[in-house]
Amino acid sequence: MEILMVVVVGVMFTIATYMVLTKSLLRVILGTVLYSHGAHLLILTMGGLGTGAAPLLSTEGPHSDPLPQALVLTAIVISFGVTAFLLVLAYRTYKQHKTDDLDQLRGSSDE
């Protein structure tokens, strides 16, 4: 099961990298969202995909590992904050410069 998960994560990273390397700002942001999805899954997978119950003491054990879940929970919230900020930044950039093409947004050589 872990190996299958790692393959899924690998595909996510591949696609995320490809999107980040394109020229459209929106695609780049979508790529970063995919990166965080991949990273979250990877953390969970590396923590070991136990077959235990949910980490609630009210259920019968053995429980699955609660620590990676706590880490991923934190990561989800942080990446949400960053994504929101990036989106608004893209929105402002587009408003200001009337383009989302990263080639056209690039600074002149003496900057």
Place this chain on the structure above:
Amino acid sequence: MSLLHLVILAPFILAIFIPLFFKYVKQVHTGWFVLVLPTILFIYLIQLIPTVSGGEPIVESLAWVPSLGINFDVYIDGLALLFALLITGIGALVVLYSIYYLTKKGEALHNFYVYLLMFMGAMLGVVLSGNLMVIYVFWELTSLASSLLIGYWHHREKSRYGAQKSMLITVTGGFSMLASFSLLYVMTGSFNIQEIIAQAGDIATSPLFIPAMLLILLGAFTKSAQFPFHIWLPDAMEAPTPVSAYLHSATMVKAGIYLVARMSPVFAGASEWFWIVSVFGMFTLLWGSFNAVRQTDLKSILAYSTISQLGMIMSLLGLGSAAAFYNYEEVYFTATIAAVFHLINHSTFKGSLFMVAGIVDHETGTRDIRYLGGLMTFMPITFTLSIIGAFSMAGIYPFNGFLSKEMFLTGVLNTLMMTDFNMQSIGFLFVAVAWIASVFTFIYSMIIVFKTFTGKYQPEKLDKKPHEAPIGMLISPIILASLVILFGLFPNQFLSYTLIEPAVQSILPTALPAGEQFYVNIYPWHGWTPELWLTIGVIVVGTIMYLTLTKWQNIYKILRLHKKDPINYIYDGFLDKLVTGSQKITYMQMTGRLNNYLAFMSVFLIAILAYGLIEFDAFALDTSIVGDIPIYFWILAVVTVATTITMPFIQNRIAAIITIGVVGYLLALFFVFFKAPDLALTQLLVETVTTTLFLLCFYHLPELRKEKSKPRFKIANLIISLGVGIGVMIVGISSIAMKAGRPFESISEYFKENAYELAGGKNMVNVILVDFRGVDTMLEILVLAIAGLGVYSLIKLRMNDEGGRLK
């Protein structure tokens, strides 16, 4: 802190007050305040002669950075005292000369004297210090001060070019010298020169010996303008003439000579030292004298002549090092004695010649010998001074240059007696080069005198009506010229016992048994020796060649030397290529395109991963954990992969937003399967909010267009992406396998056991978030708050177009 430390620091201290004198005492030329100091220092140093010539060096120490072995040691032996006397003595004369040379009006005298004092202090520091690191500090200060002085008239482009050139070349040498000092420290564990000399025998076998020698010679050659590093010296002639006289003939350019002489006891036993120092010196001698003849500017002639004479002193030091090789046989001492003697002589006659050139420039408005001529009747004193200086330089009796040139020829002839170094077969080359160079020296010396002062007077080409210089300007060259004659007539009385003997003793410290002293006796006449015939030959051939100058001067055009020194093309070309080349490299990597930078990062990541995997053989696969996967899980995985892969192909923004939402919800499903209810909940919520946010923005966001990049670009991106993805997979798979092989007990057991006992909660994830690891959560809230503030300020606050005021 002793009085001797104060000798070194006094110029720096006085330099602080110079601008005050310049600003508040306007009626007196600032130079007079400066003049006092070198005079006092000179008199003080003269008093040390009896002590030092007794054979006992004066040592004083002052802790500076004792933990690194760097102490401000003052070590005064014969060599150091000789240089210190030159620096202060000629320094005083140059300051006196500069008072009349630079006018009170219109010249930035405060700058000039601050730089000059800084240079004087630094130079005293170089020669009087006994610690390598302190020498290095002062060494760089001389480079800096010299550069500032060359660029004194900074509104002239040529001054700036000369200053930059001298700075670049001498600092390059300075750095290599620093490297050599570090190597010496590695070998001996000390920065103290005397301690290093004491270990000279052990160093000679070290593998670092040769690198240290080459690096120190690079430092000495760049400073002393040896071929091919001599090119900065002619361009340094843009400096005011007092500076040229002081720095670029008498003192700074001899710092390299000092270094070679000082380090001779460490390195002189090696044949490499002999060869490098003497061959480079000889070639510089020839090259400098050959090129001096074609110059038309008085100061350029003197610059090339300085190069040539420095080459001569350097080669003498090299030839003298044979003494160390031959167990200090006395016959080879001559070269070292000649080096020290000529060092003194050169300072006297070259200083006065520069001052003469300055006077001619000052009184006629030009230094170009094509415009000058017939000045003899207008400037009789200057003419006499130039005759004394130039004839001494040419090596004519009764001036001091004759004696040192004779000794130079003796030293060269003595090397013919060497049995090693292949001298039987190629030794004659040394003699030939020395003789030819002497002929050219004779020719340019005659050019200086006769092209300037005799011949046809051309008043129409001169800006000013020539007349004799004011007496103040003449005092310094007169003193120097009298020294030229005095040293020429009575060398032993003035120099041999007081300065030359102790200096030679410092260069060849182990040459004599302890307690004995050198006995130097310089005779103007020692019979019909071969060197006398050589000198007569120089004068005869030189005179003939001077008289037929116009007939053979075309040789410079044939050799393509008539424009500028060919080494300059290499220097300028190198500098040019350095600038354009580094610009090219910068533009190549700093494209300003985000996707380029991300691609560089990804490629670097892949390279590091690949290196790590191969180097440490880190790939591992544990097939035992493949296990049985439920069919619904397969379906979920395949759907997720398929959805993800469609992402780059979507050309429609709403479809893209929905697809990314689908991936997010699939992620939530994974969390459900992995028994992570809180995660699933959060993921669903966050994905909903994100999608909403996308949809809110989407109206304002641009329409997605088809990527219009070249296929090659796309394929490269695809390869990079695949590399990253596969890299992540390999790392994941390997670390799972590694984990299976080396099971560590997870810390989670602790959380599982204590969630209820210690924290009173049954939801372990929540207990970890708010209790066990509550700080994470607090900071995460902070992140959200900052993101919220950022979003708010991005939308609400903006600069208006005109003033940049916040709206």
